[in-house]
Amino acid sequence: MNSMNQSIANEVPSEDESPVPVAESQPTDTVIEEGKTVGKPFSDNAKFSLRDVEVFYGQSRAIKKISLDIARNQVMAFIGPSGCGKSTFLRCLNRMNDSIDICKVKGSLQLDGQDIYDSKRDVVELRARVGMVFQKPNPFPKSIYDNVAYGPRIHGLANRKADLDEIVESSLRKAGLWEEVKDRLEATATGMSGGQQQRLCIARAIAVNPEVVLMDEPCSALDPIATAKVEELIAELSESYTIVIVTHSMQQAARVSHRTAYFHLGHLVEVNETNKVFTSPEHELTESYITGRFG
Amino acid sequence: MQPANLLLLTLVLAVVAYGLGYARSRSLAMPLGGIRHLKSLPFYYGARAALWSGIPALIVLGCWAAFQGKVIQLIIIGGLPPELIPETEGQASLLLSKISNVASGALPAGFVDAPIAEAAERLKALRGQSRMLMSALVVSVSVLAGFLGWLRIRPRLxxxxxxxxxxxxxxxxxxxxxxxxxxxxxxxxxxxxxxxxxxVPFTEFIFGSQWSPQTALRADQVAAQGAFGMIPLFTGTLLISAIAMVVAVPVGLLSAIYLSEYANRKVRGVVKPLLEMLAGIPTVVYGFFAALTVAPFISDLAASIGIEASSQSALAAGAVMGIMIIPFVSSLSDDVINAVPQTLRDGSLALGATQSETMKKVIFPAALPGIMGGILLAVSRAIGETMIVVMAAGLAANLTANPLETVTTVTVQIVTLLTGDQEFDSAKTLAAFALGAMLFLSTLLLNVIALKIVRKYREQYD
The missing domain is CATH 1.20.5 (Single alpha-helices involved in coiled-coils or other helix-helix interfaces)
Incomplete structure (x- = not known):
């Protein structure tokens, strides 16, 4: 399976929005202590409770002892320079890393108090509860209707055609796409614009009625107008879903998220309320990053 | 000089021209301050000189070689005494071959008339002259054109x-x-x-259900009037190809799915080359296997459950052919399945689909047109296969759909019609060409359909 290259490639965004390129300009005098995170990484109302998480790709350690809580019905943003491990970490939350042979996850990862990586855990059930939206819109080469109906069908969520129609309609409505596509539900999804495709993917993800939606740079392949629509959508969805979003745009993190986590070279450096991170960061690496001194 | 040697010499001259052109462009460039002041790199000047030297010379060589025989013939025939000048084409060709036999020494000059012997001498002389002239012309054209090309090298060129x-x-x-x-x-x-x-009437060939291509060799011979109906042959071809596909498609496709979706890298690295090795086995070896192992096994098996089966059967040939085609199907399908973007797999898995659901509902439909294209190519291969059928299915042109009987195919009949001594004006021999044409048309049609499908597939998820 050639999934590994692809997944690692996901780590490197095609369009890096930060002005200054990568590692050389990073301040070298700052030492990050392993497993130490400043700010408020923990929460009383945790949906995910993650402790001492480590991820290995073969010999190399991509995630270094991260502990973090992700609060219920909130939007959590992961920010950080390219290759810092945010996407890898995100993919642990619904075990999408499973398909990579050399990827090993250690530590305790719990969703509502149940271990995600328990050997008895049913991945299908986990992923039905924790949906995901990818960096590049990836609609199936099927009709718009079939794309949204895909999840409900495999999970048997609808007994009759009418139920399925209803799920499709409500999902498309939640994704703000219904008015645009209601007359051409049988048209193939790959013919839509990039922004529409991405919203279709969001509709597809929420059609399964998940509790959590993971978003891996959902706007990096979209134009500003489509981005604005998706961000609006995230704000609406956060009322009923827990959302984790990886983003390279700090404005986006500031606009949509309640809490922000800053990753650096596999470490979780700082977690706090979003406005706090962007107005008064505690760690100097966070400050350097958000002020644009390195990307 | 022989044309082959001359060709070699021309190539050598072209290489020399390349070297000289390269050197000249460099020496022109040096006073200007380096090759960056040239319009092109020295390689191109050299290549240009080589092409100038080579191409006209090759054209002259080709034309000369093509026309010299005809011209010499005309001269020889023109030089014969009037009473010997042939009247028809056939006589002319007989006479010329006689002359050339004498010239080559195969026929001693003493056995033929004096004018013929003279003509043979003249032929020898003319051939020698022609060769000399050709060599001189080709070499001088090569050198001259090469020199011109070399001379015209300028930095601005x-x-x-x-x-x-x-x-x-x-x-x-x-x-x-x-x-x-x-x-x-x-x-x-x-x-x-x-x-x-x-x-043989077209309709009899297309719609006839009897194939027995025996015709009388002489007019007075009592023999069966040949029957040339292609239906039994095409039925046999279809039957065997269908059996082959029934074996090859499921096995090939499922192994492709296993290799691309389930097998880890180590298993894949071993299994894929092994599977592809099946394609490298000569068909005659498959033929042995079919005739000596599979066919008797099938007939024994059929006998043991009380069905009569011939010792050579369509089933044996078809099954072994199917095994031969497995790597075609699996390799092409594997490529197509791998070409389906990983993002689609991720999308499906992230929705909580299992691996087999993802395969069934997303990957397979997306890859289906490409897989169909691969299968159609494999069908073309099955239709064209001859050796296994000769060895395992027999030669009897039965019109039957029973896979346990012996049948024959179009390609096998073409081979049997054309092997051995044949005369090229009997319906028996010509029937091979008609069969070939029909076969060509049907595989062409299949290939066109396959290409169409593959092209459509390209637009699917891009």
């Missing part, structure tokens, strides 16, 4: 675009060669096919 455009034509010529060969094959088959339909 855009050798690159000239070389590129010549190369473009060269590539075109290569592509055209393949197409022309195909056209030539079509014409040669079509011509004989029309001759066949002059002897």
């Amino acid at each position: 855009n050798a690159r675009s000239q070389v590129e455009s010549i190369l473009k034509w060269l590539f075109f010529a290569c592509a055209a060669l393949a197409i022309l060969t195909t056209v030539g094959i079509i014409f040669s088959v079509a011509f004989e096919t029309f001759r066949f339909f002059g002897k």
Whole structure:
């Protein structure tokens, strides 16, 4: 399976929005202590409770002892320079890393108090509860209707055609796409614009009625107008879903998220309320990053 | 000098021209301050000089070689005494072959008339002269054109675009060669096919259900009137191909799915080459296997459950052919399945689909057109396969759908019709061409359909 290259490639965004390129300009005098995170990484109302998480790709350690809580019905943003491990970490939350042979996850990862990586855990059930939206819109080469109906069908969520129609309609409505596509539900999804495709993917993800939606740079392949629509959508969805979003745009993190986590070279450096991170960061690496001194 | 040696010499001259052109462009460039002041790189000046030296010489060589025989013949016939000048084409060719036999020494000069012997001497002399002239002409053209090309090298000369455009034509010529060969094959088959339909009515061939291509050799011979109905042969071909596909498609497809979706890298690295090795086994070896192992096994098995089966059967040939085709199907399907973007897999898995659901509902539909294309290519291969059928299915042209009986196929009949001593004006021999034409048409049709499907597939998820 050639999934590994692809997944690692996901780590490197095609369009890096930060002005200054990568590692050389990073301040070298700052030492990050392993497993130490400043700010408020923990929460009383945790949906995910993650402790001492480590991820290995073969010999190399991509995630270094991260502990973090992700609060219920909130939007959590992961920010950080390219290759810092945010996407890898995100993919642990619904075990999408499973398909990579050399990827090993250690530590305790719990969703509502149940271990995600328990050997008895049913991945299908986990992923039905924790949906995901990818960096590049990836609609199936099927009709718009079939794309949204895909999840409900495999999970048997609808007994009759009418139920399925209803799920499709409500999902498309939640994704703000219904008015645009209601007359051409049988048209193939790959013919839509990039922004529409991405919203279709969001509709597809929420059609399964998940509790959590993971978003891996959902706007990096979209134009500003489509981005604005998706961000609006995230704000609406956060009322009923827990959302984790990886983003390279700090404005986006500031606009949509309640809490922000800053990753650096596999470490979780700082977690706090979003406005706090962007107005008064505690760690100097966070400050350097958000002020644009390195990307 | 022999044309082959001359060709070699021309190539050597072209290489020399390349070296000289390269050197001249460099020496022109040095006073200007380096090769960056040249319009093109020295390589292009050298290549240009080589092309100037080589191409005209090759054209002269080709024309000379093509026309010298005809010209010499005309001269020889023109020089014969009037009473010997042949009247018909056939006589002329007989006479010329006699003369050339004498000239080559195969026929001693004492056995023929004096004018013929004289003509043979003249032929020898003419051939020698022609060869000399050709050598001189080709070498001088090569040297002269090469020199001209060399002389005209200037720093401002855009050798690159000239070389590129010549190369473009060269590539075109290569592509055209393949197409022309195909056209030539079509014409040669079509011509004989029309001759066949002059002897046997078209409708009898297409709709006839009897195939026994025995015809009387002499007019007074009592023999069966041949029957040329192609239906039993095409039925046999279809039957065996269908059996082959029934074996090859499920096994090939499922192993492709296993290899691309389930197998880890180590298993894949071992299994895939092993599977592809099946394609490298000569068909005659498959033939042994079918005839000596599979066919007796099938007939024994059938006998043990009380069914009568012939010792050579369509089933044996078809099954072994199917095994031969497995790597075709699996390799092509594997490529197509791998070409489905990983993002689609991720999308499906992230929705909580299992691996097999993802395969069934997303990957397979997306890859289906490509898989169909691969299967159709495999069908073409099955239809064209001969050796296994000769060895395992027999030669009897039965019109039957029973896979346990012996049948024969179009290709097998073509082989049997054309092996051995044949005369090229009997319906029996010409029937091979008609069969070939029909086979060509059907595989062509399949290939066109396959290409259409593959093209459509390209637009699917891009």
